[in-house]
Amino acid sequence: MTEDDKTGISHLIEKELNSADKILKPDFNQKTGRELLAFYLQSKFKQVLAYDNKAAEPIFVEVRYDFIQKFSRRLIQNPEKRIMIGITGESASGKSTICKEIQNVIKRFNMPVTILTTDNYFNDISELIKKFGTFDNLRDNGYDVDSPNSFQLDILKEDLDKISHGEDVYSPEYLLNGTGVSVPKSKFVPSNKIVVVEGMASMFGENKDIFDIKVYVETDLELRKERFLTRAYTERNQDLENAKKHWEYILGAGEKYVKPFRSEADIIINGDTNLTYFSQILEYIHTITNNFEV
Structure with a gap:
């Protein structure tokens, strides 16, 4: 800047x-x-x-031509409903970083905003990990971790419906310790006036239809790779070989499962801002x- x-x-x-x-x-x-x-x-x-x-x-990389008018009509016609914002993008595009900055601003101005990550809605795969020994072995044997089928989309949809109508919920919590355990109804999620939902699963299935604002985060491929490998090594204690192998997996998964939603986004933003x-x-x-x- x-x-x-x-x-x-x-x-x-x-x-x-x-x-x-x-x-x-x-x-x-x-x-x-x-x-x-x-x-x-x-x-x-x-x-x-x-x-x-x-x-x-x-x-702002792109803004859909009819977004402002569409969102304005929504405010006029249904003022009681929570303002639902969905943020998606390929892995290491900057979704979580942007949401953390939103949280910082929220705290500073005491804004009525809830942030929910869809990563907590991964299926419980603890038994599969026990069977194959490690997450990497499970992936190498064909488990498609970023597929819509790998998420509890029915529970996510139910929770989003409740939140959008003013009801607090308890979301699952997916443990990031390599065990693949998902703890049901573990994290309290308040229904504030503005709800930001972050993660690739936010746009899967019927979930995308609940959002008033759909945001796609886009970042240069080489920067994404650098971010991913650094995070895998420093935060998740992965060895470089496995991290590179998983990067190749998520490249293909992103093209297949996430990138198609770019054309449906109301706003495309720069993840390297x-x-x-x-x-x-x-x-x-x-x-x-x-x-x-x-």
Whole structure:
């Protein structure tokens, strides 16, 4: 991120906060109030896109032509439903990093946001791992770990349906210790006003239909490979040979199971974006959605 980008977005935030032309806070219980908010958000989001387009390293790679209008209609017609955001992308594209930065901004501004990872919905494969000895042996014997069939999609869909209508749930927890164990109903997931669901399984099956905003994270192939191998070696204690073998597997799996959803995304974002700039864009979006005259 250049100094111009940093200064520019900070200037936009300051200008918004000090503006003398704030609109009165709409009455969201009235359709006219929601229509006013939708029109306001459309104009402001277009402003964000125009600004980002001029940045040295833009965040937004593509935005679906009808996304803003479609999302605005959703706010007007069904205001009580949670705003559901699905984030997918191939392995090591930056999904988790982006979600961590969203969490940082959430804490700073005390925003009502829930983040759920679909990696916790992997099937329990502990018995298979016992049979084959290790996860790598299981994979080498044909187990397709990134296939939609390797996830508890029925439970994920049920949980997403409940969360979207305001009901808290307990999700499974998949243990990342090589045992393949999935613990049922283990992690508390509150139903906040905004729900961010991250992971390749977010778009599998009927799950993609529940999202108001579908996001695809895209990153250069060589950077993804570097990230994956580094993470496998330093965080997961894999030897380099097995890590390279698994990388070859996920390349094929990504092409087959994840990349097709790129064409269905409302927003495609750069997974190599500068996190400071990304954080400032989130701060600006928070500002424009909360900066009304009371």
